[in-house]
Amino acid sequence: xxxxxxxxxxxxxxxxxxxxxxxxxxxxxxxxxxxxxxxxxxxxxxxxxxxxxxxxxxxxxxxxxxxxxxxxxxxxxxxxxxxxxxxxxxxxxxxxxxxxxxxxxxxxxxxxxxxxxxxx
Amino acid sequence: xxxxxxxxxxxxxxxxxxxxxxxxxxxxxxxxxxxxxxxxxxxxxxxxxxxxxxxxxxxxxxxxxxxxxxxxxxxxxxxxxxxxxxxxxxxxxxxxxxxxxxxxxxxxxxxx
Numbered sequence: 001x002x003x004x005x006x007x008x009x010x011x012x013x014x015x016x017x018x019x020x021x022x023x024x025x026x027x028x029x030x031x032x033x034x035x036x037x038x039x040x041x042x043x044x045x046x047x048x049x050x051x052x053x054x055x056x057x058x059x060x061x062x063x064x065x066x067x068x069x070x071x072x073x074x075x076x077x078x079x080x081x082x083x084x085x086x087x088x089x090x091x092x093x094x095x096x097x098x099x100x101x102x103x104x105x106x107x108x109x110x111x112x113x114x115x116x117x118x119x120x
Numbered sequence: 121x122x123x124x125x126x127x128x129x130x131x132x133x134x135x136x137x138x139x140x141x142x143x144x145x146x147x148x149x150x151x152x153x154x155x156x157x158x159x160x161x162x163x164x165x166x167x168x169x170x171x172x173x174x175x176x177x178x179x180x181x182x183x184x185x186x187x188x189x190x191x192x193x194x195x196x197x198x199x200x201x202x203x204x205x206x207x208x209x210x211x212x213x214x215x216x217x218x219x220x221x222x223x224x225x226x227x228x229x230x231x232x
Binding site for chain 1: 121125129147150151153154158161174176177181182197198204205206208212213216
């Protein structure tokens with residue numbers, strides 16, 4: 001349960017960052033959710049194939065719920081994969097926003113009388 | 121197998137960048153920064169999770185290269201997430217803007 005709780009908490013943190021700066025799902029909800037669903041599907045497929053080859057071995061743990069959605073495939077993994085996709089998109093869109101913000105600020109403070117300095 | 125998934129994610133990334141007419145200079149820095157961050161986070165948390173005993177690996181198909189406890193193959197997940205996500209995002213963005221200007225000669229000035 002602890003691991004699932006941590007994952008849900010982290011997902012919540014990502015959503016807060018997303019909401020605050022309108023980065024991803026909060027910018028285009030449908031587009032964002034489609035990316036998350038397809039991205040998660042891609043990794044689930046990868047996991048299933050890897051489990052088929054015997055690469056991943058789930059270990060019963062006090063930290064997990066013990067609920068399995070497939071052989072060697074704990075419920076927590078689904079949430080981890082959603083989180084992985086969400087985190088990656090927040091990292092990319094966040095970096096883009098940060099770069100844009102800094103460019104605008106340096107342009108704004110360099111000289112107001114440059115002519116091209118005040119693009120709205 | 122990691123290779124094929126990396127190749128697929130890389131292809132989606134390239135397709136998305138092309139369809140969205142993204143300038144390489146504009147996307148290189150944010151994608152690279154996100155990539156470094158995600159790989160770093162993977163190195164930290166994969167090690168923690170394996171140490172906590174959440175999962176283990178059948179080693180017969182792994183290369184055996186590890187960073188701490190984390191097999192090098194696990195880093196492919198983070199790399200793919202940084203490639204696949206933006207690729208899909210740009211593809212959908214391009215599709216949406218194409219649909220909006222479906223006549224592609226009608227100027228979108230019918231707001232309000």
